[in-house]
Amino acid sequence: MVKTILKRIIQLIPILFIVSTIIFVITRMIPGDPAKTMLGPQAPVEAVEELREELGLNKSIGEQYLIYLKDVTKGDFGKSYAYNEPVMKLILERFPNTLILTVVSLCLAMLVAIPIGIISATRQYSIFDYVSMIGALVGVSMPIFWLGLMLVLVFSVNLDWLPSIGMGSLDKGLWDVIKHLILPSVCMATIPAATFARITRSSMLDVVKQDYIKSLRSKGLRESIVIWKHALKNALPPILTVIGLQVSTSLSGAILTETIFSWPGMGRMIVDAIENRDYMLIQGAVLFIAFLFVFVNLIVDILYLYVNPKVSYDGDKGGGE
Template sequence: MGRFLYKRILQLIPTLFVVAVIVFFITRMLPGNPAAVMLGPQASAQDIAEYSERLGLNDPMIVQFFDYLVGLITFDFGNSLSYGQPIVDLIIERFPNTIILAISALILAVLIGVPAGIIAAKKQNTVIDYLVTTFSLVGVSMPIFWLGVMLVLYFSVNLGWLPATGMGSLNNGLWSFISHLILPSIALATIPAAEFARIIRSSMLETISQDYIKTARSKGIREFIVVMKHAFKNALTPLLTVMGLQFSNLLGGAVLTETIFSWPGMGMLIVDAIEKRDFIVVQSAVIFVAVIYVVINLIVDILYKVVNPKVNIGSQSGGEK
């Protein structure tokens, strides 16, 4: 285990370096001069040139890249060009909101997808099974931006049941906070819920057909105990892997959802920074999300071994014995 963790942590370094290089050059390819965007259309060419010089935009690309890497290594992300405050403060302010949305969506996806997958496996080749299979196919194919707009149109505009945008405050009551969370959580949970249902159904069908399940049934053990204690426990391992990956995707893929519902998280921060050509915020926020992504994947690998000690972790990571 210790050797595995050591090797995986070392593998994070080149991965994050590649991400940092890609993000740096992509942000520099954004059209428009950040200085011109921030100063506005009334700024003169001289004002733009002076502000560009002050921001270091006129430095050679290799110099900018070196300063960028030094900042990452020393955890000095610098100050936002448009917000005028340290980027670390912006991330600390916005990231908890994204975590709240991602965890809410993940819980909702588990509550819907896992029972649906178990029921579909138990009712194989029935109408219920076909409905769950159809739900899984539609769910993974559903564009989040379309679903989000439809949810707002129906539940906010037509029915007026739920707020369309923003993030409620607990100072205004628990319902204010929850009501703002419902629609974005549903939109973000659709794909993970469909994926969980598909994975659980497949794993349960494979597990139920095993001899030890037949033996448990022959002993007269209640069907519920057979399914939940024996079959589901052994079908949990692939779900755990997919759950970790889906949670990482929720953190990185919340950009569209947060934009549609004006949820003040990392997604909105990145979108606003792109519109303002604040590439320093964009690259720092993307790097931060990438670090969270790889760390979650590392945690999933560890939990994979804890849940199923028979799994050789080394073989999962390239044949290490």
């Protein structure tokens, strides 16, 4: 166990190095000059050059890259051009908002989709199975930006039931925060829910056909115990993998949802940073998300060992059982 964790942690280093290099190159390819963006199109050339020198943009790309890597290895993501504040401070201010939205949406997706997947597997080829899987296919295929706009149009504009902008305030009570959270969390939960339902059904179908499940049934155990206690436990590994990937994807893919609903999270911050040509904030935010992605995958690998101790991640054994 300890050896596996150490190997995964060591593997983070080259991954994060590659990501930091790619994002550095991509940010420099964004059209526009951060200094001109900050000062405006009417700013004199002298003022623009002075600001470029202050920000270190007058140096060569190679020099900027070496300075960037040196700072990142120290845990310093630099200072935002637009906010004039440390990037890490801005990330830590916005990340909890994105985390709240991600956790709520994924919990909602799991609570709805996993039971649907289990029931579909136990009632294969029934009307419920067909309807739920068609719904899952629609959910996976539905564009988030379109769904978000439709939710706003129906529940905010036409019915005036729920707010569509911001995340509310605890000063106005917990219900105000919950009301602001409903639409973005439902929007963000759609694709994960569809994915969870399909994977759960597929995994459960493989398990319920096993001989030991038939043996448990022949012993007279209640069907609910056979399915929810024994079959589900052995069907969990693929489901855990998908949940881990969806956590990472949701944290990094909340940009559209947060933009549509003006949710003050990291996704919205990245969009604003791109508009402002804020290189340091873009680099820091994307690198932070990349770290979360690989960290969540590490947690999933560890959970695998607890759920199914027969699984081995030792490369010398070929990763088999």
